[in-house]
Amino acid sequence: MNHPAIDEILTQLEAAGYIADKSLALYIHLAAKLGKPLLVEGPPGVGKTEIAKVLSGILKTELIRLQCYEGLNSSQAIYDWNYQRQLMFLRLKDADQVKEEDLYTDQFLLKRPLLEAISSDQPSVLLIDELDRADEEFESFLLEILSDWQVSIPELGTFHAKSIPRVVITSNRVRELSDALRRRCLYIWIDYPDFDKELQIIKAKVPEINALLAREIAAFLQEVRKKRLNKTPGIAETLDWAKSLAELHIEHLDHDIVEATLGVVLKDWKDTKDTKMSLSELLEQVGIQSKMN
Amino acid sequence: MSDIRYTSLTDQMVDFCRYLRSKGFYVGPGEEEELLQVLDQYLIGDRELFFLSLRALLAKTKEQQDKFPELFRHYWQQSKDGRSQKSNDKKQPSQKPTQKNKEAQFRALKDWINRGKDEKKKTEVKIYSEIGASEQLDLSILSDQEFNHLMRQLQQKVRYQRRKKRLRYRSRLKGSSIDLKQTIESSKVFFGEPIYIYRKKHLPKKHRIFLIGDVSRSMELYTIQLLKFFYVFRQLYDQLHAFLFSTDIEEVTSHFKQRNVREMLEKLQSEVNLWHGGTRTGISLKQFLELKGYSKLDKSSIVIILSDGIDSGNIELLERCLFDIRKRSGKIIWLNPLKGNPDYKPESKGMKAALPFLSALMPCHNFEAMAAVLDEINK
Numbered sequence: 001m002n003h004p005a006i007d008e009i010l011t012q013l014e015a016a017g018y019i020a021d022k023s024l025a026l027y028i029h030l031a032a033k034l035g036k037p038l039l040v041e042g043p044p045g046v047g048k049t050e051i052a053k054v055l056s057g058i059l060k061t062e063l064i065r066l067q068c069y070e071g072l073n074s075s076q077a078i079y080d081w082n083y084q085r086q087l088m089f090l091r092l093k094d095a096d097q098v099k100e101e102d103l104y105t106d107q108f109l110l111k112r113p114l115l116e117a118i119s120s121d122q123p124s125v126l127l128i129d130e131l132d133r134a135d136e137e138f139e140s141f142l143l144e145i146l147s148d149w150q151v152s153i154p155e156l157g158t159f160h161a162k163s164i165p166r167v168v169i170t171s172n173r174v175r176e177l178s179d180a181l182r183r184r185c186l187y188i189w190i191d192y193p194d195f196d197k198e199l200q201i202i203k204a205k206v207p208e209i210n211a212l213l214a215r216e217i218a219a220f221l222q223e224v225r226k227k228r229l230n231k232t233p234g235i236a237e238t239l240d241w242a243k244s245l246a247e248l249h250i251e252h253l254d255h256d257i258v259e260a261t262l263g264v265v266l267k268d269w270k271d272t273k274d275t276k277m278s279l280s281e282l283l284e285q286v287g288i289q290s291k292m293n
Numbered sequence: 294m295s296d297i298r299y300t301s302l303t304d305q306m307v308d309f310c311r312y313l314r315s316k317g318f319y320v321g322p323g324e325e326e327e328l329l330q331v332l333d334q335y336l337i338g339d340r341e342l343f344f345l346s347l348r349a350l351l352a353k354t355k356e357q358q359d360k361f362p363e364l365f366r367h368y369w370q371q372s373k374d375g376r377s378q379k380s381n382d383k384k385q386p387s388q389k390p391t392q393k394n395k396e397a398q399f400r401a402l403k404d405w406i407n408r409g410k411d412e413k414k415k416t417e418v419k420i421y422s423e424i425g426a427s428e429q430l431d432l433s434i435l436s437d438q439e440f441n442h443l444m445r446q447l448q449q450k451v452r453y454q455r456r457k458k459r460l461r462y463r464s465r466l467k468g469s470s471i472d473l474k475q476t477i478e479s480s481k482v483f484f485g486e487p488i489y490i491y492r493k494k495h496l497p498k499k500h501r502i503f504l505i506g507d508v509s510r511s512m513e514l515y516t517i518q519l520l521k522f523f524y525v526f527r528q529l530y531d532q533l534h535a536f537l538f539s540t541d542i543e544e545v546t547s548h549f550k551q552r553n554v555r556e557m558l559e560k561l562q563s564e565v566n567l568w569h570g571g572t573r574t575g576i577s578l579k580q581f582l583e584l585k586g587y588s589k590l591d592k593s594s595i596v597i598i599l600s601d602g603i604d605s606g607n608i609e610l611l612e613r614c615l616f617d618i619r620k621r622s623g624k625i626i627w628l629n630p631l632k633g634n635p636d637y638k639p640e641s642k643g644m645k646a647a648l649p650f651l652s653a654l655m656p657c658h659n660f661e662a663m664a665a666v667l668d669e670i671n672k
Contacts, residue, residue, distance in 0.1 A: 003339070176587075183353060186350065187352065187353045
């Protein structure tokens with residue numbers, strides 16, 4: 001499967017340390033060509049946010065991040081006025097000399113991520129992280145901005161975008177996003193990696209790790225993810241564990257080492273308790289799997 | 294797909310989009326236009342790239358992305374073979390029961406409706422209640438007047454609980470909108486200067502309720518109670534989805550929007566085809582997840598399952614589905630009509646499997662029990 005633009009993107013992603021398949025490179029290419037946001041969904045810890053960081057590195061541009069949460073509104077996402085500074089300005093100046101328009105200038109305008117992104121001279125990468133945590137009202141509001149690329153500030157007028165940012169929206173699927181937003185974006189689902197990909201990631205991110213240990217870690221995580229867990233470990237946990245074991249100069253997994261370091265991988269007490277109970281079985285599977293692959 | 298074998302790529306793309314639309318994909322003229330915009334010689338020339346491009350542009354959810362490979366293969370295979378097929382696969386009309394089957398199936402329901410008219414015994418009141426003796430009565434034997442009276446009491450209770458929640462939120466320094474009154478109030482200390490801007494804290498999201506009722510054979514005695522229970526809840530909560538299941542599940546939300554209980558029962562009787570079959574809770578919950586669960590459940594959702602827990606289906610599947618539901622929702626409340634008996638112990642396989650995932654296991658046979666469920670919802 002050869003496409004010059006996609007091959008180029010893949011090479012750049014790998015150089016930036018992000019192990020991706022050709023479908024992600026294709027999505028990035030299509031998003032750029034169509035000027036559409038990329039909507040990335042998947043379980044926590046699979047590298048959704050990392051895409052935006054890597055993309056900003058590749059394009060050598062600023063990464064502007066909007067972290068979403070319940071109750072997020074326009075004053076936190078677009079702009080707000082620096083009320084304290086305005087009041088100080090009033091106190092310092094003579095009341096007769098101050099006009100209303102003096103209070104509403106760029107001097108007192110607090111640009112939040114969305115306004116910052118469209119005011120940038122160079123196209124930036126705008127990361128809207130965990131949009132599913134924000135309310136439906138905010139989503140509708142965001143849709144308007146993503147469509148028109150302009151923001152109206154009553155006191156100052158309409159800000160048209162100086163440059164259209166490359167938008168990456170992530171979601172953990174805690175709440176279902178609206179159809180209107182989905183249609184506006186290119187959608188990609190990123191799942192937990194398979195054995196080969198996870199091994200590749202470990203070797204790329206933890207180069208000092210022993211090859212056998214890397215295989216065993218990847219196999220162990222594959223087995224653990226098959227269990228019904230409250231908090232399934234993602235790639236972040238895999239890499240933390242790999243780095244910890246490499247730091248301890250461990251060359252091979254055994255029962256005691258895994259039991260002692262399980263807290264790096266599993267972040268829920270019930271998951272840890274249940275996994276410890278079936279640890280011998282898991283390690284047997286790991287031994288088999290790492291030999292097979 | 295139409296009968297014509299397409300030679301033009303544009304026409305074929307448009308027909309493929311039409312095919313996907315018939316399968317429930319959100320594909321409009323905008324998507325068709327984008328598709329033609331991006332397809333270049335490289336993307337068309339390579340099958341894998343072509344497939345991925347189409348999927349990128351046309352599949353907008355995880356479920357659609359999972360279904361897409363099969364639909365893609367099916368369409369392009371058919372197209373290659375030159376076979377004609379209708380792109381609009383019409384939904385198979387559901388097999389409506391014959392009059393004879395209807396009578397047999399709804400016999401229990403009819404008996405209960407008629408019994409409700411005739412039997413007006415009052416049970417002995419054991420516990421004092423603020424509403425009155427009738428809230429202790431089994432739902433199935435309440436008269437229409439008593440039922441409506443008690444329902445209005447519950448509606449008042451719900452309105453009070455909602456109002457209480459709103460009043461509980463006071464001004465804070467962080468919040469979504471400015472509280473002018475508190476801001477001006479606090480500025481008096483600073484000679485009228487509003488140094489601190491007070492804001493109103495964001496109101497909590499309303500609960501979305503999912504009611505899932507078991508109408509299988511083992512629940513035959515409680516069907517009327519269950520349906521009346523659903524009806525009452527429909528009047529109390531706007532954001533409510535109702536489902537009935539036995540061997541399969543069916544959404545019946547619209548059936549509970551009738552003016553009174555009698556009309557609701559008659560509509561259900563004529564349109565729902567699940568009465569008093571076997572019990573396959575696991576499969577039914579899996580279908581629920583696929584229908585609505587995966588897309589609609591969030592932490593403000595409450596799932597209420599009304600069943601005796603006597604299950605002839607796959608218990609492991611039941612556990613898996615309950616795990617998924619619990620992970621996605623705020624809580625699961627299980628209402629078991631058998632719990633109305635003080636000596637009841639949850640020993641059936643289904644109940645034992647369900648217990649670890651439940652926030653509460655409660656009875657549901659009278660208005661007093663319903664009031665307790667409302668309290669549990671608002672905890």
